[in-house]
Amino acid sequence: MIEGLLRELAPQVVGALVRRYGGFDTCEDAVQEALLAAAVQWPRDGVPDNPKAWLITTASRRRIELWRSDSARLRREEAVFALAPPDPDPVPAVDDTLTLLLLCCHPALTRPSQVALTLRAVGGLTTAEIARAYLVPEPTIGQRISRAKQRVKGTAFSLPPPDERPSRIAAVLQVLYLVFTEGHTASAGAAVGRVELTAEAIRLARQLHALLPDDGEVTGLLALMLLTDARRPARVGPGGTTVPLAEQDRSRWDSGAIAEGVSLVTHALATAPVGPYQLQAAIAAVHDEAPTAAETDWPQILLLYDLLRQVAPGPMVTLNRLVALAEVEGPAAALAELDALEPSGHYRADVVRAHLLERSGDLAGAREYYTKAAQRTLSAPEQGYLESRALRCLSGKPLLKEDPTPD
Amino acid sequence: MKYLVLIYGNPASRSAWAGMSDEQKAAGLRAYVEFNEELDASGERIVSERLAAPELTKQVIVREDRVSTTDGPFAEIKEQLAGAYLLECDTEERALEIAARIPEAPYATIEVRPVMGLTGDVGFEL
Numbered sequence: 001m002i003e004g005l006l007r008e009l010a011p012q013v014v015g016a017l018v019r020r021y022g023g024f025d026t027c028e029d030a031v032q033e034a035l036l037a038a039a040v041q042w043p044r045d046g047v048p049d050n051p052k053a054w055l056i057t058t059a060s061r062r063r064i065e066l067w068r069s070d071s072a073r074l075r076r077e078e079a080v081f082a083l084a085p086p087d088p089d090p091v092p093a094v095d096d097t098l099t100l101l102l103l104c105c106h107p108a109l110t111r112p113s114q115v116a117l118t119l120r121a122v123g124g125l126t127t128a129e130i131a132r133a134y135l136v137p138e139p140t141i142g143q144r145i146s147r148a149k150q151r152v153k154g155t156a157f158s159l160p161p162p163d164e165r166p167s168r169i170a171a172v173l174q175v176l177y178l179v180f181t182e183g184h185t186a187s188a189g190a191a192v193g194r195v196e197l198t199a200e201a202i203r204l205a206r207q208l209h210a211l212l213p214d215d216g217e218v219t220g221l222l223a224l225m226l227l228t229d230a231r232r233p234a235r236v237g238p239g240g241t242t243v244p245l246a247e248q249d250r251s252r253w254d255s256g257a258i259a260e261g262v263s264l265v266t267h268a269l270a271t272a273p274v275g276p277y278q279l280q281a282a283i284a285a286v287h288d289e290a291p292t293a294a295e296t297d298w299p300q301i302l303l304l305y306d307l308l309r310q311v312a313p314g315p316m317v318t319l320n321r322l323v324a325l326a327e328v329e330g331p332a333a334a335l336a337e338l339d340a341l342e343p344s345g346h347y348r349a350d351v352v353r354a355h356l357l358e359r360s361g362d363l364a365g366a367r368e369y370y371t372k373a374a375q376r377t378l379s380a381p382e383q384g385y386l387e388s389r390a391l392r393c394l395s396g397k398p399l400l401k402e403d404p405t406p407d
Numbered sequence: 408m409k410y411l412v413l414i415y416g417n418p419a420s421r422s423a424w425a426g427m428s429d430e431q432k433a434a435g436l437r438a439y440v441e442f443n444e445e446l447d448a449s450g451e452r453i454v455s456e457r458l459a460a461p462e463l464t465k466q467v468i469v470r471e472d473r474v475s476t477t478d479g480p481f482a483e484i485k486e487q488l489a490g491a492y493l494l495e496c497d498t499e500e501r502a503l504e505i506a507a508r509i510p511e512a513p514y515a516t517i518e519v520r521p522v523m524g525l526t527g528d529v530g531f532e533l
Contacts, residue, residue, distance in 0.1 A: 111497060136409070379526055
């Protein structure tokens with residue numbers, strides 16, 4: 001697993017170089033080139049005895065070449081210092097990884113830039129891999145990364161002051177969750193040869209959790225990812241269609257991931273201040289722990305949504321809560337609340353209305369709203385899913401209340 | 408998010424272009440070069456193309472396995488596609504802002520349409 005080793009070492013090597021030489025910009029470029037060289041040489045010549053030291057030495061040399069072509073003016077002053085590669089373990093690598101994550105998710109950067117920079121500098125992905133993952137041309141991602149690095153050029157490579165840390169860590173969590181959702185929704189088979197973004201997000205969230213084990217929201221995010229990803233084997237039906245939660249074959253869920261996620265979120269809720277990722281993970285845990293869809297503890301889910309609505313209100317939380325409310329108090333109650341909401345104009349409101357109408361037996365109405373939502377979504381897999389739901393309403397087959405028996 | 412920006416010319420804009428001096432045309436094209444460079448630097452331009460004259464349009468019609476090709480353009484259509492940008496932007500507002508700065512925007516009709524993607528709401532599979 002050379003690829004895995006390279007990705008694991010990437011942030012440590014960037015950290016070692018930046019600490020030694022300064023200049024995140026050039027150091028990160030140099031590490032990227034060292035990683036590319038290793039990806040070619042190691043499978044051919046074997047993995048070196050000390051892979052980290054190899055990467056640091058190669059990146060140090062590459063950095064000198066880059067910087068020579070970059071600024072001949074500084075060459076004489078820095079040359080001697082720059083020749084010796086840094087000690088592979090000058091400071092604990094864990095601190096560097098956290099510093100690097102926070103730097104990549106710097107508030108001066110746009111969200112897509114934070115994502116691209118994090119995947120490259122911390123995740124060790126190549127620009128080409130990131131471009132493939134996001135279905136944009138490589139130069140677009142290359143520009144985004146080099147521009148992002150220009151923007152953070154003057155930023156010190158050290159942990160931000162304690163009072164800034166919560167908001168900076170919150171940005172990292174958002175970036176990791178974005179990477180996860182990109183991979184999760186695209187897993188319906190539409191893109192072949194994409195990097196496993198869900199796996200990458202989980203790996204980075206694990207790293208962050210190892211660095212900050214007492215942060216309840218970091219734990220919550222890792223749990224949420226594990227509990228959501230656990231259902232992946234059952235999410236995709238024949239032909240790449242999305243299978244609704246209520247109809248998934250639960251024996252195909254990843255029980256190991258569920259157990260880990262449940263244990264993480266249980267611990268976080270018991271020991272840390274409650275936050276939105278923990279609550280979303282708790283909701284996912286209630287679903288994952290139900291042996292059948294019919295046995296889902298909906299009152300518990302509704303309670304968690306009520307809490308989530310207080311902690312992190314938003315239109316999506318309001319809409320998703322109505323789905324839980326329909327299960328506890330019936331679709332009529334949920335439809336009444338939906339009618340009372342200010343019209344958001346978001347297609348997701350149409351999805352929820354369609355679902356509630358289907359639940360209440362109004363298949364014609366459900367079909368109308370599924371169709372309307374399908375026309376307005378910007379996600380191709382989601383469109384296919386909504387169209388299939390609309391079709392099913394046409395055939396007069398109502399939404400199953402019980403777990404379906406496989407046929 | 409990707410956005411396709413479509414630039415439609417009309418008879419007035421086409422004759423305005425035809426009536427420009429070489430210097431004016433060169434200045435117009437230079438404005439595009441600078442505009443594109445700026446969008447390349449921000450990583451927002453995926454591709455853009457200027458289309459050949461609408462007179463060079465060919466329409467391809469396939470019906471019941473028969474292919475027929477006819478010459479365009481189609482006189483009743485006043486607005487003709489003149490060029491397009493494929494952008495990658497953070498927000499729709501940003502795409503609209505870029506669209507408004509297209510050098511020929513004052514003479515043309517510009518449409519901005521989101522491109523379908525693969526990403527959706529994690530919780531959509533109700």
